[in-house]
Amino acid sequence: MEPFRQNPRAWNALVARLPHAHFLQTWQWGQVKAAYGWQPHPVLWKARGEPAAAALVLRRRGPWGLTALYAPRGPVLPWSWPALRGQVLADLEAWGRRAGALFVKIDPDLPVGYGLPDDEDAQPNPTGIAVQGLLQQRGWQPSEQQVQFPNTMVLDLTLDEDQLLARMKQKTRYNIRLAARKGVRVRLAQGDADWDLMYRMYAQTAARDGFVIRPRDYYLRIWHLFTQANMGQGFIAEVEGEAVAAAFVPHFAKTGWFFHGMSTRAHREKMPNYALQWAIIRWLKAQGCTRYDLWGVPTQFHEADPLWGVWGFKRGFRGQIVRTLGAWDYLPRPWAYHLFQRVWPRALAWMRRRAQRSR
Incomplete structure (x- = not known):
């Protein structure tokens, strides 16, 4: 060494x-x-x-x-x-x-x-x-302290878009198309105003879903450092110009990670989170990534696990469940x-x- x-x-x-x-x-x-x-x-x-x-x-x-x-x-x-x-x-x-x-x-x-x-x-x-x-x-x-999620789900981005859609659950496919019909648009985050917007949305998500987040400067440091190195990208889903969901996705060694995800309660019937994920998938493929890690699925696959609710959303994309060493x-x-x-x-x-x- x-x-x-x-x-x-x-x-x-x-x-x-x-x-x-x-x-x-x-x-x-x-x-x-x-x-x-x-x-x-x-x-x-x-x-x-x-x-x-x-x-x-x-x-x-x-x-x-x-x-x-x-x-x-x-x-x-x-x-x-x-x-x-x-x-x-x-x-x-x-x-x-x-x-x-x-x-x-x-x-x-x-x-x-x-x-x-x-x-x-x-x-x-x-x-x-x-x-x-x-x-x-x-x-x-x-x-006793599992800092990272030991289990995750990974999508194979070597498949073309039609193959990826065909693998998904029918409801997930439907919601992606519904979001497009309802006018959900996803754009790339650019500049400090968007980072501030994303942090405010993340704070709302944490308060709503009952988890603790770090101070604003911590996330802005991550987002700045990785975007400046061309190793990360923010995504913002909007309905008629109103931001309703967002994500920060680091990418490295041909893999992208759904690291930070956030949303509001507005326009949830328009399925903005499905539009957001589909935009991320397409963008990562365009960057040459071959894997998309959805960052965390339940450690124990039953309803008592804290990630069970999130699992209901992620499982619809039908990636490969990967259980790591921990x-x-x-x-x-x-x-x-x-x-x-x-x-x-x-x-x-x-x-x-x-x-x-x-x-």
Whole structure:
């Protein structure tokens, strides 16, 4: 393992050449997190003198001098190479021990299976299952904090538009065409006014659907950095000039991701979200992308899962369900980790109560 010392473009080119590349392993994502307390450390591994694996590792110092190391959707490598994957894990473990880290977290974009778990058409991925076993043997454990969605749905953009439409559920196809008849138009986001519009819409969506979002500057930093690098695009669906739905879609290594989606309650009967998705699909195909990741489907495929409502919408596009390895933690100091897990939530609650009393 060695630090990467070249420029951002060279890093992204290296990551893009490797299997299981992801936009959360790009230089731009490191710069997003650098503004919020994380230190990005791009590292690589060589085999036969050539780069063979890479990881953007984020390092953060927490309270009481504690350190966390996290490779979001990394490391990136040909996981089917036993010697290489063993070396990568060994080096990350050693790094964690040297740093006195509370934990080292990885969550590579590595499938363990495809399709619904109990479906007769479900298919295992032998490489993912082998890596799962290797992690267990080396003392890693499934993380209690799954930062990214472990399961997702991916559309095959090598199909032509007619083939993509034919694969969809009849109702999804109908709603795409209905939106066009009802005058829903989708345009590309351009400039700060559109970013502000999208953030306001995102805040409305969060309040309506009961999830928490970050401050405005966090999202604007993501949107600016990725669009400036030609690695992301915003989309806004409108009805008679009124914005009713929007999305931000990063794209990297021939894959696009439905990263941030937002909508209002206005004109929902005109199906703007279907028009939005179809516009994204067509745009990504025009950019040469071969995959569209719809970013998250249920972890457990039943109604109690928080993503069950979203699943009802996404499943209509009939992409391939991809079940990934999920996040795994290596604990250099297990006693400190478990103590922190018990003490830190109480300390946070105490600090919040004290802050409220001092107002």
